Amino acid sequence: MESQDLRKAGLKVTLPRLKVLEILESAEQRHMSAEDVYKRLLNMDEEIGLATVYRVLTQFEGAGLVSRLSIDGAHAVFELEDGSHHDHLLCIRCNRIEEFIDEVIEQRQREIAQQKGFEMTDHSLYIYGVCRDCQQKNES
Amino acid sequence: MESQDLRKAGLKVTLPRLKVLEILESAEQRHMSAEDVYKRLLNMDEEIGLATVYRVLTQFEGAGLVSRLSIDGAHAVFELEDGSHHDHLLCIRCNRIEEFIDEVIEQRQREIAQQKGFEMTDHSLYIYGVCRDCQQKNES
DNA sequence: GGTGTAAATGAGAACGTTTTTCATTTATAT
DNA sequence: ATATAAATGAAAAACGTTCTCATTTACACC
Ligand SMILES: [Mn+2]
Ligand SMILES: [Mn+2]
Ligand SMILES: [Zn+2]
Ligand SMILES: [Zn+2]
Numbered sequence: 001m002e003s004q005d006l007r008k009a010g011l012k013v014t015l016p017r018l019k020v021l022e023i024l025e026s027a028e029q030r031h032m033s034a035e036d037v038y039k040r041l042l043n044m045d046e047e048i049g050l051a052t053v054y055r056v057l058t059q060f061e062g063a064g065l066v067s068r069l070s071i072d073g074a075h076a077v078f079e080l081e082d083g084s085h086h087d088h089l090l091c092i093r094c095n096r097i098e099e100f101i102d103e104v105i106e107q108r109q110r111e112i113a114q115q116k117g118f119e120m121t122d123h124s125l126y127i128y129g130v131c132r133d134c135q136q137k138n139e140s
Numbered sequence: 141m142e143s144q145d146l147r148k149a150g151l152k153v154t155l156p157r158l159k160v161l162e163i164l165e166s167a168e169q170r171h172m173s174a175e176d177v178y179k180r181l182l183n184m185d186e187e188i189g190l191a192t193v194y195r196v197l198t199q200f201e202g203a204g205l206v207s208r209l210s211i212d213g214a215h216a217v218f219e220l221e222d223g224s225h226h227d228h229l230l231c232i233r234c235n236r237i238e239e240f241i242d243e244v245i246e247q248r249q250r251e252i253a254q255q256k257g258f259e260m261t262d263h264s265l266y267i268y269g270v271c272r273d274c275q276q277k278n279e280s
Numbered sequence: 281g282g283t284g285t286a287a288a289t290g291a292g293a294a295c296g297t298t299t300t301t302c303a304t305t306t307a308t309a310t
Numbered sequence: 311a312t313a314t315a316a317a318t319g320a321a322a323a324a325c326g327t328t329c330t331c332a333t334t335t336a337c338a339c340c
Contacts, residue, residue: 051329
């Protein structure tokens, strides 16, 4: 019952919020843009505006239910927050997104921040490349 | 003589391009947004449009003369390309930007890409935090 | 179950950054 | 000097995202 998640987050239980949560939970793609979510809503014949989708996703972010990736110049994408930090690998051909976590990198980042006198609050790491599938498609 | 840099890059030698190059070379801040460059031009009483500044910076990027940082949701910032890759630390209070390079992180990234079957083409790493100066200003 | 109130929504306007369009100007090869 | 392709300025458009404001809705209380 997702209603509890919403109430716990101090948000009223409304149809747009339930539907957006449902989409994020059942999507085959874990990382979705606001536009992706909006299109899915249209397919489900839900008359929910794009502005509402943005609002809801932003509120979910504030409530810690989702996190937002700000990839380069592209759209922001959102994913359900599962409490575990991770970073991302992106295919520049097909936009596939893979996740990874590397403690060595995490630790080095902390050391670099300390060495430069920074109190680290966050970091953002994206590795770009061509995924295995896209490499094969390109063999000539 | 910056004209040579331009000609080498296959770009005609024009006043806007010379001025933008000059600004990037003499700026006290190594990282500048298009707007920053444009404002500097106005101060120098050069009547160069913002669209031209964007165009020139984008061409310089294509020619390998400058590189573009796409920081989170903020403006893009540009810096003169010196051939040496580095990553960035950003102060979330005063927007100060510091540079660093860490071979351990670079190497781990290569390993992660390989492990996931990606042919790595690029990466982007930003560490966010509060710089030393801004920490002191906040002591209560 | 009604009622009142604050919160949430939809539609479209506004936003800030960046790109495009198009008529005019300019650099450069001849 | 001339011709031609490239570069420019100004304004409009594009883009993703946020805001405004009139209307609707959730839900605390009776
Ligand atoms: Mn993820
Ligand atoms: Mn730099
Ligand atoms: Zn791919
Ligand atoms: Zn600072």
